[in-house]
Amino acid sequence: LVQLMIMPDILLVANYQTMSRLGAVDTLVGMGLPYFASAFAIFLLRQTFMGIPRELDEAARVEGASTLQILWRVYVPLARPVYTAFALVSVSFHWNNFLWPLIVTNSVQARPLTVGLQVFSSVESGVEWSTICAATLMTSGPLLLAFLIFQRQFVQSFMRAGIK
Template sequence: MKEAAPPPWAAPGKLDTIGAWLLALLWILPLAYAVWTAFHPAEYSTRFALFAPLTLDNFRRAWEAAPFARYFLNTTLLVTMILGVQLVLATLAAYAFARYTFPGRGIAFALVLVQLMVMPDILLVENYKTMAHLGLVDSLVGIGLPYFASAFAIFLLRQTFLGIPKELDEAARVEGASALQTLWRVYVPLARPVYTAFGLVSVSFHWNNFLWPLIITNSVNARPLTVGLQVFSSVDQGVDWSVITAATLLTAAPLLVGFLLFQRQFVQSFMRAGIK
């Protein structure tokens, strides 16, 4: 007796597609609400009307309520500084772990892996004490210093460098290249997808990071966008969701625009880097 054929929606692969669409809908609903509320007057923040008037006044009010230009500058300088230092330090460390043999190499790399298992929030108090001792409280360097050495980047680049044939090293040495020249001209170009993938992760994380910048900063001079948003939650006359969502969209706009413009490159970089 033949088994009954499954319904069309339960065919192989269909359930995965349906699940993906449901998850996409779940993730896009808050964004859709934020866009609706930001572009409409405050009275439409809790109700839908087909022909509701559009307005940009919420963005003007949000921009005037906080020094967004300073916040944007601080955030851009912060993520650029952190990413630049991370790539330099991780490249040198990964190359040493992948191509050099030295006493304690296994223990040192194990300590790097242990760092991946430690939640950053556990170190908040000690990091603050260290920054206060160094006089770096309320500064961009104070925000970025705990993140300069990235165990994640070291691990990714080491695995990539291990997959590069050693014959390329030997060929470069025969041509008279030094160790740093070999690293720059051979290893770095071949690991470009990994650099791109990690750069996306780093910029996204530090653009959205909130807790540590909130703790370490005391003034507008060093506050990034995420911390600056809290000014909208301390309004004496109640919460204006239209202004809050407009400010949130201003904060998230660079990442959203960047993803929409370069989403193909993003996906290809992650696929080539093997990041799940």
């Protein structure tokens, strides 16, 4: 049980040291870089690529395409809805992350909205719940807007996942 409590702290320290060496502290890249590659993304893309018919791969080989050409001209375009779905799910999952952006940013200008909400809950002046609720609603607006814009691709990715 103690190991489960200590492991996230060790990972945060290792991530911070890496961002510091890369010079990415207090930047947007520094906040997002640890999340660019995830086990979920790898698994999702693997399953998507395995669902693509083998005949398409064979037809491209008959046409004389190399392995890299097959990847870029057959597999990548067919998985485009999956990229959109993963991006929406990943951004919505990490949007409310509080601890990592707080650790990796030093200036108020570089901090995201979710960390900025903490300003409204200062203990000295009292917690203004109406302001916090309004600000929270405003921070969820971009996620809702992104979902509405990419709704068609999002639904398409799940429909293609069920078709074999």
